[in-house]
Amino acid sequence: MVKIDAIMGWKKLNLGAAITEPGSASLFKTGSWRTQRPILDKEACIRCGRCWIYCPEAAYSPNGDGYFICNLDYCKGCGICAEECPVGAITMVLEEI
Amino acid sequence: MGKRIGIEVSIAVAEAVKLCDVDVISAYPITPQTHIVERLSEIVADGELDAEFIPVESEHTAISVAAGASATGARVYTATSAQGLALMHEILFIVSSMRLPVVMTVANRALSAPISIWCDHSDIMAERDIGWIQTFAINGQETYDLTFHAFRVAEDHRVLLPAVVNFDGFTLTHVIEPIEMAEKEAVDRYLPPFQPKLRLDPDHPITMGPVGVPEIYSEARRQLEVSLLSSKKVIVEAWEEFGRIFGRYYHPIETYRTEDASTILITMGSATETAMLAVDSLRDKGQKVGLVYIRLWRPFPHEEFFEAVKEAKVIAVLDRAISYGMGGGPVFSEVKASLYNLTQRPYIKNFVAGLGGRDIPIENFIEMVDRAEFSAANGLPPTYEHLDVREE
Numbered sequence: 001m002v003k004i005d006a007i008m009g010w011k012k013l014n015l016g017a018a019i020t021e022p023g024s025a026s027l028f029k030t031g032s033w034r035t036q037r038p039i040l041d042k043e044a045c046i047r048c049g050r051c052w053i054y055c056p057e058a059a060y061s062p063n064g065d066g067y068f069i070c071n072l073d074y075c076k077g078c079g080i081c082a083e084e085c086p087v088g089a090i091t092m093v094l095e096e097i
Numbered sequence: 098m099g100k101r102i103g104i105e106v107s108i109a110v111a112e113a114v115k116l117c118d119v120d121v122i123s124a125y126p127i128t129p130q131t132h133i134v135e136r137l138s139e140i141v142a143d144g145e146l147d148a149e150f151i152p153v154e155s156e157h158t159a160i161s162v163a164a165g166a167s168a169t170g171a172r173v174y175t176a177t178s179a180q181g182l183a184l185m186h187e188i189l190f191i192v193s194s195m196r197l198p199v200v201m202t203v204a205n206r207a208l209s210a211p212i213s214i215w216c217d218h219s220d221i222m223a224e225r226d227i228g229w230i231q232t233f234a235i236n237g238q239e240t241y242d243l244t245f246h247a248f249r250v251a252e253d254h255r256v257l258l259p260a261v262v263n264f265d266g267f268t269l270t271h272v273i274e275p276i277e278m279a280e281k282e283a284v285d286r287y288l289p290p291f292q293p294k295l296r297l298d299p300d301h302p303i304t305m306g307p308v309g310v311p312e313i314y315s316e317a318r319r320q321l322e323v324s325l326l327s328s329k330k331v332i333v334e335a336w337e338e339f340g341r342i343f344g345r346y347y348h349p350i351e352t353y354r355t356e357d358a359s360t361i362l363i364t365m366g367s368a369t370e371t372a373m374l375a376v377d378s379l380r381d382k383g384q385k386v387g388l389v390y391i392r393l394w395r396p397f398p399h400e401e402f403f404e405a406v407k408e409a410k411v412i413a414v415l416d417r418a419i420s421y422g423m424g425g426g427p428v429f430s431e432v433k434a435s436l437y438n439l440t441q442r443p444y445i446k447n448f449v450a451g452l453g454g455r456d457i458p459i460e461n462f463i464e465m466v467d468r469a470e471f472s473a474a475n476g477l478p479p480t481y482e483h484l485d486v487r488e489e
């Protein structure tokens with residue numbers, strides 16, 4: 001027997017593979033692909049929120065003190081936040097295994 | 098019974114779409130399809146039909162808008178030809194996989210180059226595997242009738258797939274034909290309002306067409322394939338119901354004088370009526386010749402096809418397109434594939450003719466029968482021939 005690693009059978013799949021549960025993207029952890037992680041320098045951060053806006057995975061969220069903290073379960077290491085940060089407060093560092 | 102009037106076939110198609118009460122028409126003009134959407138734009142502008150007519154800047158957008166509109170639960174129509182259909186290519190797969198019951202009329206036209214606005218089937222044959230239901234009309238009345246049928250089948254909850262109705266460019270699009278027009282009340286009985294199963298609604302957000310990771314893509318595609326294959330039952334049922342209401346009956350495979358026929362011609366589209374005349378004349382001379390024309394191209398009706406040709410010794414297949422590099426046309430390939438598993442296979446010969454609007458006169462069909470019978474009798478390999486082409 002060949003191993004079948006399907007998530008579910010085609011009969012159970014919604015019509016046209018539609019997803020009917022809103023917000024379910026958060027169930028899909030994109031952090032495992034990461035080869036680099038963003039490191040925040042709070043001293044340098046001006047709390048502008050650009051990292052939060054630009055992150056394609058919506059990995060950042062405000063922490064209450066005005067800073068934005070990255071959830072590494074979702075950060076895929078693309079480096080966009082570091083590129084967009086106007087003061088260079090984010091540095092990408094290589095993930096060590 | 099509706100009134101029978103002389104009307105250009107494209108205009109009749111527009112009138113059929115109007116009777117279907119579509120909500121959205123998104124289209125881009127391209128010869129020879131233009132008259133359909135031109136007439137529809139007038140119908141909408143004159144307030145005869147309460148629909149959004151969205152004039153877009155390309156066919157890629159025409160079908161993209163159709164997909165989006167259909168996803169909101171609207172009844173959607175578009176039409177195109179040749180390069181326009183080719184430009185829609187990538188979106189056509191998306192419409193079927195997202196199970197959006199868009200209906201499209203394709204006025205069949207040759208693909209460039211050289212530029213040809215005239216009829217052949219190369220446009221739709223390049224789109225055989227898009228996952229849409231595909232039917233072919235042989236005359237104006239059929240094109241008109243198949244339009245109602247397409248909506249009914251596409252929107253059936255057991256199907257929910259897009260559908261193409263094919264009719265030949267110029268040979269049918271621009272011809273004035275007596276057509277029995279349907280009564281609105283009869284169309285309403287035949288075609289209930291569209292009830293989407295899933296639709297985009299801001300109050301109940303869903304995602305259509307998400308990423309299909311390897312762990313689900315095969316299942317999504319399997320769902321589409323099974324739906325298309327099993328739509329045949331609904332297609333046939335909807336033709337039966339059409340016959341009960343309108344008195345005209347359609348089948349996946351149609352036959353003409355095939356009883357006791359040892360040689361059978363296979364055709365699709367408007368050349369079929371010419372082929373019928375060839376069959377008549379050969380029958381008059383005592384030759385046992387019949388004709389089978391394929392109405393339902395996708396899903397391919399294997400059983401019905403087999404039933405129609407099983408007594409034949411020789412089959413001559415007409416193709417109005419070439420499957421380049423394969424040696425023959427696409428209809429030939431499908432017919433051969435469909436009959437391959439028989440223990441007693443007929444001799445199948447292929448004729449490519451009628452490319453880019455070249456006429457296929459009655460004599461051509463007689464020649465096809467003669468040459469196919471000759472090749473079979475002399476044990477020649479059943480290859481294809483490009484008929485009526487200058488070789489020097």
Ligand code: SF4
Nearest residue numbers: 055075076078079081
């Ligand atoms: S590296 Fe990319 S994914 Fe990770 S937090 Fe920055 S922008 Fe988001």
Ligand code: SF4
Nearest residue numbers: 045046048049051085
């Ligand atoms: S973009 Fe840079 S400065 Fe702005 S909040 Fe993010 S880390 Fe701080």
